[in-house]
Amino acid sequence: MATDVKPNAFARFGNDLHSGARSYPFVGKRRLWLLLAAVLMAVSVLIPAVGGGFNLGIDFRGGSEFVVSKTAHVDTATGERIIHEKAKDASDVRVTNIAPGTIRAQMSKLSDDETLQVKAALQEGYGVSENDVTSSFVGPTWGADVTRQAFWGLVAFVVLALIGMAFYFRTWKMSLASIAGLFFTVVVTVGLYAAFGFEITPSAIIGFLTILSYSLYDSVVVFDKIRENTEDVLERRDTTFAEQINLAVNQTLVRSINTAIVGVLPVGAILFIGAFILGAGTLQDLSLSLFVGILVGMFGTLFVSAPLYASLRLGEAQIREHTAKVESGNFKDAEDADEAEDSEGSEEPAEAEKAAKSSKSEESADKATEDEKATEKPAKKPARATIEIHRVNLNG
Template sequence: MNKLAEWGNQLYTGKRSYPFTQKHRLWFLIAGILMIAAILVPVAKGGFNLGIDFRGGSEFMVSGVQNTQVSVGEDVVKNAADGAEATVTNIAPGTMRVQTDRLSDDQTISVAGELAQAYEVEASEVTSNFIGPTWGQDVSRQALLGLLVFIVLVGLLMAAYFRTWKMSAAAIIGLLVVIIITAGIYSLSGFEITPSAIIGFLTILSYCLYDTVVVFDKVRENTKNFDQQTKRTFQQQVNLAVNQTLVRSINTSVVAVLPVASILFIGSYLLGAGTLKDLSLALFVGIIVSALSTLFVQAPLYYQLRHGDEDVQKHNKKMEALDA
């Protein structure tokens, strides 16, 4: 514990420093490669794995179940609906949800009866309904609209709060990096895109914004009247700010990731709470990517946007003259 405290103190005082801004080209290259890969993954897989809410289909709910094995429902649908694929989820104790592509009326009746027999419940315990793709399209449209409004408001808010559009631009670009990489990893996992996943994607943007504001607030504090001091260059002041907030960023991320990881790995895989997988995966990946984006993309990018400013260049020449 003392070593961790000493490490944090060294970061804050500048005795120990990690080159976040100095190696910005490397970080940007890595981020660019990850973004390209994240874009290519769904393209190579033929698109995202859309849930029934977005593509439409038939859904069955089976209550009072003792045997909650998903293979039971999958086999029933395959045998009763001419080899149709099904997504079976244990959504609550004793309740199974079976989703498949749209079935005919005869197939729906057949599958419902077979599910009742396979899960050893009364026929009245099995309900079925058809979900049209229109609802999912409306959700997608509203989510996209919400994302655009969020980005615009974030840009205006940060420009007003920090009194510079360059911090706002760096923050928005960082948000886009988080969205693209998180979406790519989500697609790679093969998980379905559901309304819960959309909620998860929108939630991580708020977390990313919070982490960004914490770091940028320290950057603003360190670079205030930077041209009047002769100890560090503008780049070094920005890098010091990132190092000073590194411990806080790590602590915040760990505290946020641990409960989400519990939901994802313990709740979803060990306990079989399948309805939590989509939401928890989006949050788990998004929180980690958000923290990394703030440290390795947004802060170095802000320095790059300010690097060519007249006051920064003038101060750099002043520092070079003093070092000569």
């Protein structure tokens, strides 16, 4: 027995967005969204400037690092006390619990003697074996090289994306709007790192560059739908350019949400495993930047790229003229006038044809009358017949 399967609430939500039954004003309130985006970007820049900068990892600032594994207690105060006792000149001391049973201590560069003393004290203080305490030194030069390479990688990516999208969409305005969305994504993501004190490491930098490709993909999906909806919009009389852009963004909203969820779930799993199970700092830093960047990138496409593209196009004279005609109803009046003109044009030939047929009928009738008169002859008078009546006497 067949049963009707009713769509769930999210499916109905998507269907309503695609059909236009439900709509959110991404374009109608574009000035508000762009203003909020500008404010967020300004705050993201001010936070590190006012708060003393970013929480840079040891790869960028340089220094000594100790990692204590398999410890029964993870009290960070113990590590700080040991370091200050054994290395009194150490600065920028950071002791953190990076995973269950794992402590990491970072500080400025120590001498060889101080390194040995701190290592032995950490081994004794946390009750672990010698092999469970590792020490290393990282110079700031390597971090500077990573930063420089990341910067040039970002520049190359932006330039190639700008050119590629301009050729693909055949308009520089879509390309510029998509790059603005990318810029918003990176700036706000870095601002969130500064606001919450997340450590910026080379792995985090790699994550920042990776989210650019995700944000670009989301922009291409939305802009491709916008191009499809607005291809012949200037020839239509029932909708405006802005309405079709807004419809396209709403139609791709569910896809953007699904894409973000599909991207965040595995990244969140990697973040959880790297941070709380394996204690792998590289996985944690990479997945954290991806987790934050994917969510910010979705908002960048919906509330920055699409509204900015609408603002760039709605100022064009042809689009302004079309919008004014649709909103004022001039298109409808012109359509009614065309229909009336077509109707009058079709009536005139009909009347002319009818008159021609009537004239032709009259001529035919006159001709037939003349023919009848010409062929008509005088009728002969009938001869009188002599009728003899014989009277018969039936009696005699």
